[in-house]
Amino acid sequence: MPNEIEVLILGESHTTAIAGAIPDNFQDKFICIDVRKGAGTSKVNVDLFAGIKPRNLILAFGGTEHNIIGLIESEPPFDLVWPPFDEIAPGRTLVPASALEEMIRYRLDSSVQRALSVRAMFDCPAFAIAPPPPFTGIDEKTRLPSAFTDLLEAGIAPADMRRKLYLLQCHLMSETYASQGIAFIPAPQGAMDDQGFMFRKLWNRDPTHGNSRYGQLMLNQIKEHLGV
Template sequence: MADIRTILFIGESHVHAVQAALKQTGFVLSDTDLQAHRLTKIKNGKLIGTLNLQDLLLLCETLTEQDLVVSLIGGNQHSSFSLIQHEQPFRIAHADGHLPDGELPILPRATVRAHFERGLRGNDAKRVKQIAASGCHRTVHLSPPPPKEDEAHIMKRFETDFARKGLAEKGLSPAQLRQQIWELQNEVMGDILAEDGITLLSPPSGTVTEDGFLHSNYYANDATHANVAYGEKVLEQITEFLQAPQAQGDMQ
């Protein structure tokens, strides 16, 4: 394994699973400083997080070529777009052009892709690129967990933003659509980050069902997030990633 001095996990709500795993499981890597920070923001009128972006960039300036930053920044745009049933339900084509069955109106895939590209270029992808450019370390970005298929679980307890937007009254979009939108978001994010040579990692092995949803073993107690067991799988995933010959070559 490459001699990594520091592995820095950085994100917003999705980094909590990693923070919890580091705290609760005692996960360690020899000769490695594992850190996980949540970027600061105002939520429901309160400041949350441990590190603002400018301080993070300064921290990254001190990292070496042997260090790794794992971004879990953002990631919930797909839920904001597709969790709540739209006033006008719709279908979109899969990446191969195949349309889901049904009679609903078709929203062009290119239209949805353009929506995500505008948002990601202006925010999440922009910040990941800033982090990657701030020092000589390597940066990778981890895909957010896929949607949860279990509608009863989602409706039992969901985030305040979805409550404000009327999830209880409007109901959920079909699970297949939600999964498609998640895939499309990852497709766009991967393409944008590839422009700067930044790798997009898929969710950890074993955490996704055959149909592309988050496995119920990794559900956190809300509509969109993963739990501490998922965070531990992320830590294992990054360990395996660093053991891969390509990663070792890139970081020597």
């Protein structure tokens, strides 16, 4: 007999925050799995969720693409217009949003394909969640993912520009998943300040991922969205 549960959350690095927020007495209702564990070249270990039959499936694949493109300052420094944010900082080169859209869409493709391959294994309603919001800035104590370590001499791009890239990515994710009948769940408002940046207290070991406190807010967002 399959193990029937209310919500199964499958994905990659952003599942860690949610997994850490699921209380023990909810383990029979909510299960959250990083599908990369023990996976080969496919990057999805299907054995980790074999035999689980959810009433709702949540996909948390990819999500850091906007950071790959825009976290580290570029040469020349660039900016974009993404309504309602249409101001361009002095000294920055305007890049058409459509060009950056294509770059992010290209970066998103592999994670979306993994998500869709997982979605095809279930016949329940499916949803995709937004990645954590951007951060404002860092200090000397901040640790960034190792992929960015060798690039830090160039500095961190301005927060306002990175916020635009994040919103552009969320727009593309929502649009892409909607075309596959998958609804998009945005990041919780309670995780952001009034400018749309993630609160410092919600960072994990690095500011591009949320901690278990962020995971709790995201879990509440999922439950509210699903009505469970």
